[in-house]
Amino acid sequence: MRVSIILAHPNPGSLNHGIAQTAAETLRGMGHEVRLRDLYAEGFDPLLPAGEIPREAALPTLVDEHCREIVEADGIVVVHPNWWGMPPAILTGWVDRVIRPGVCYEFVEGDGGEGVPRGLLKARRAVVFNTSNTFEERERAVFGDPLERIWKDCVFRLCGVTDVHRRTFGVVCVSTREQRETWLDEARQIVARLFPKG
Incomplete structure (x- = not known):
């Protein structure tokens, strides 16, 4: 199984990096082919230029690689912090540039203009790991859990x-080393359960 991991956090020492590395190591240990993309480390440009909007647009090499990998993936893992109820801008820009019509989805012909989508990705399972400094109950009650x-x-x-x-x-900002280790172990168990071997 090919699993694509997309990581968006600027600090290489972050819990997010630990989660992504743990997921990658676990999946590789199970025999899966893993592609880990650290968007900050590779300098992914989140800005979608007007010239890339058309379906037939020629894409820069890096964006084209990301498109190819997400299309080929049998499973997807996304790792990022919750910033203002949103992913970091670099990840939002990745969605803008990579989750493209004609690549990841298309609109049904003759749908009357309301934009009924048809998914094109072959992956049927994805997991998103978030870190947050807001208590889960408050995130749901006050903000409606936009992620x-x-x-x-x-x-x-x-x-x-x-x-x-x-x-x-x-809440990450007040977590102990022991708590983070527990979270990493939970992430390990989640990916092992969701992407079983063979």
Whole structure:
């Protein structure tokens, strides 16, 4: 199984990096082919230029590589912090440039203009790991948990990925080393369960 891991956090020593590395090591240990993309480390440009908007646009090499990898993936893992109820801008820009019509989804011909999408990704399962400095109860009660809607409904289901799991680890800013180790172990168990060998 090919699993694509997309990581978006600027600090290489962050819990997010630990989660992504743990997921990658676990999946590789199970015999999966893993492609880990650290968007900050590779300098991914999140700005979508006007020339890339048309479906037939020629894409820069790096963007084209990301498009190819996400299309080939049998499973997807996304790792990022919750910033203002949103992914970091670099990841939002990755969605703008990589989750393209004609690549990840298309609109049904003759749909009357309302934009009924048909997903093109072959991956049917994805997991999103978030870190947060807001208590989960407050995130849901006060903010409505916008990341749940963004990933499950606005991105993955539109692209045909129907089995979407999300786990938020927090509150990170007051967590102990022991707590972080527990979270990493939980991330390990989640990817092992969701992407079983063979």
